[in-house]
Amino acid sequence: MMMTLGDFSKRFMRETVNLKSRVCREFKEFREILWNVNRKLFPQKKLFGISVKGASHKKNGIPCQDAVFCIKKRGFVFAAVADGHGSADLSDTGSKVAVEVAFSVLEKSFKKLRKKLAQNRTMETALKDIEEKWRRTVKKHYLDNYMEEAGGTFDDAVYDRYGTTLLFCIVFGRTVIASQLGDGEIVFVKADGETYNPLPESSRSVANSTESICENGAAKNFRTYIKTYTMKEKNPFVILLSTDGYPNSFETKDDFLQVGGDMAQIIKTEGFSTIENNLEEWLNCSSTSGSGDDATCSVICLGGFELWNLK
Amino acid sequence: VSLKTKKKIEEDFMGMPGGKMSARPLHFFWILDCSGSMYGEKVGALNNAIREALPHIRKVADENPGVQVYVRALRFSNGADWIIKDPVKIDSFIWEDIKINIGEMTNLGAGLSLLNEALPSIPERSLPPVIVLVSDGQPTDDYKTSLVKLKQNPFGEKAARVSVAIGRETDLDVLQDFIGKESKIKPVQANNPQDLVEYIKVVSTRAVKIASQVVKVKDVEKIVPETVNKDDDDTW
Numbered sequence: 001m002m003m004t005l006g007d008f009s010k011r012f013m014r015e016t017v018n019l020k021s022r023v024c025r026e027f028k029e030f031r032e033i034l035w036n037v038n039r040k041l042f043p044q045k046k047l048f049g050i051s052v053k054g055a056s057h058k059k060n061g062i063p064c065q066d067a068v069f070c071i072k073k074r075g076f077v078f079a080a081v082a083d084g085h086g087s088a089d090l091s092d093t094g095s096k097v098a099v100e101v102a103f104s105v106l107e108k109s110f111k112k113l114r115k116k117l118a119q120n121r122t123m124e125t126a127l128k129d130i131e132e133k134w135r136r137t138v139k140k141h142y143l144d145n146y147m148e149e150a151g152g153t154f155d156d157a158v159y160d161r162y163g164t165t166l167l168f169c170i171v172f173g174r175t176v177i178a179s180q181l182g183d184g185e186i187v188f189v190k191a192d193g194e195t196y197n198p199l200p201e202s203s204r205s206v207a208n209s210t211e212s213i214c215e216n217g218a219a220k221n222f223r224t225y226i227k228t229y230t231m232k233e234k235n236p237f238v239i240l241l242s243t244d245g246y247p248n249s250f251e252t253k254d255d256f257l258q259v260g261g262d263m264a265q266i267i268k269t270e271g272f273s274t275i276e277n278n279l280e281e282w283l284n285c286s287s288t289s290g291s292g293d294d295a296t297c298s299v300i301c302l303g304g305f306e307l308w309n310l311k
Numbered sequence: 312v313s314l315k316t317k318k319k320i321e322e323d324f325m326g327m328p329g330g331k332m333s334a335r336p337l338h339f340f341w342i343l344d345c346s347g348s349m350y351g352e353k354v355g356a357l358n359n360a361i362r363e364a365l366p367h368i369r370k371v372a373d374e375n376p377g378v379q380v381y382v383r384a385l386r387f388s389n390g391a392d393w394i395i396k397d398p399v400k401i402d403s404f405i406w407e408d409i410k411i412n413i414g415e416m417t418n419l420g421a422g423l424s425l426l427n428e429a430l431p432s433i434p435e436r437s438l439p440p441v442i443v444l445v446s447d448g449q450p451t452d453d454y455k456t457s458l459v460k461l462k463q464n465p466f467g468e469k470a471a472r473v474s475v476a477i478g479r480e481t482d483l484d485v486l487q488d489f490i491g492k493e494s495k496i497k498p499v500q501a502n503n504p505q506d507l508v509e510y511i512k513v514v515s516t517r518a519v520k521i522a523s524q525v526v527k528v529k530d531v532e533k534i535v536p537e538t539v540n541k542d543d544d545d546t547w
Binding site for chain 2: 054055056059203208209247248249250251252253254255256258259262263266282285286287288289290291292293
């Protein structure tokens with residue numbers, strides 16, 4: 001039976017459509033498989049953080065002056081912790097403002113941060129922006145809430161009442177940026193449990209003294225670490241950020257650094273959910289048995305990041 | 312947490328990640344003048360005052376669960392030596408009366424020098440130390456060099472430095488120099504045994520209280536007692 005040109009044309013079109021839809025379906029299935037393999041081999045970065053009120057703060061009716069901010073956005077993960085000064089009566093607000101401001105500034109700077117050659121310059125600008133925005137925000141908070149006390153004027157000494165430290169970390173692609181102002185600890189943990197501080201120690205963080213964001217020119221006191229890891233380099237498996245209430249609960253610095261190794265071990269054997277379920281209790285126990293101060297810890301697990309080292 | 316991991320955590324991590332935990336140390340130093348002029352009633356009153364102050368310091372320490380107070384004491388006269396060299400927990404601290412040798416000098420510089428030797432042993436995570444200087448006279452040696460060194464040490468600089476003068480012959484400028492010339496804290500002057508007991512108690516406990524709470528050192532300005540006894544009861 002002869003096929004007319006019209007029939008042939010119709011059949012050709014139908015077959016083409018069928019083929020196209022089959023290719024699409026198979027491509028989708030292939031993509032799904034690839035995605036699952038990717039998830040297995042390169043688990044997604046995970047992060048969690050929490051603040052607990054210190055044992056002495058509970059006893060004396062003082063609010064928790066620590067703050068924490070963790071977020072996973074498209075393209076990066078960000079964590080920040082801050083410790084409002086004990087002597088500053090509005091430092092609980094100051095610390096919350098600090099972590100939020102740090103996020104908003106870095107989110108805005110993210111595109112520039114991705115350009116490797118511009119990272120140092122972008123961070124310098126970002127830190128200045130964080131300082132300025134923090135000052136603007138707390139000033140507004142003070143004028144909005146303490147107008148009568150202020151008597152319509154604003155004295156720079158008011159910034160001291162909001163004083164706080166600030167530690168944050170942003171991870172995107174193979175790049176890690178960590179920055180710290182004042183006391184507290186940023187600890188990197190390798191997959192084998194080895195821990196180290198990527199930042200130099202501050203000479204001013206002794207006997208309860210610390211640098212603060214409330215100081216003029218605070219931006220220049222940030223200690224910053226920027227590193228884009230290559231495939232061959234051993235990069236951190238876990239990053240811990242904590243306010244000083246947590247490390248101060250341990251007898252020695254090594255006792256605290258062991259937290260990093262232990263957490264890496266727990267993540268590997270039990271999964272990240274064990275950290276999420278237990279961190280609050282661990283911090284509460286540490287404050288009760290240790291410093292009595294507010295304690296905050298944020299844990300970033302870079303997961304598959306580390307697997308790049310496998311050959 | 313699975314049973315296996317729980318057991319491992321309990322065994323390896325003592326229940327939690329990390330090593331050994333403990334309260335933050337707060338080191339308390341008595342720097343006591345044991346020159347010849349302290350002989351008699353003054354040293355008796357000083358012994359009594361320190362003994363009376365101890366339960367109050369213990370109470371403050373108990374109120375701050377995150378703090379463990381360690382006490383040391385040194386004396387200076389012709390030279391300087393430790394009365395209690397190794398830090399003793401306030402809970403187990405017992406004061407044994409000090410004795411005075413007639414005719415000995417007031418070598419404050421030697422006392423501060425001995426203190427300077429002890430400061431580097433303070434653990435890094437410690438709270439600012441409390442240093443209480445008690446004296447009834449004028450230094451007979453060069454104290455300034457040792458004082459400069461004390462203030463150059465991070466813990467010496469941040470310490471809650473307070474002083475109690477016994478009697479009117481004490482050189483208050485020296486005690487102010489010890490505290491810090493620009494400081495709003497002033498030396499307190501006890502002119503009778505009752506004042507001495509009260510001032511040693513108040514100054515010591517307030518200094519511990521301020522240093523114990525996680526606050527800035529500038530708040531030590533609140534250490535000095537507000538009230539001073541009337542001159543009527545003066546015996547020194």
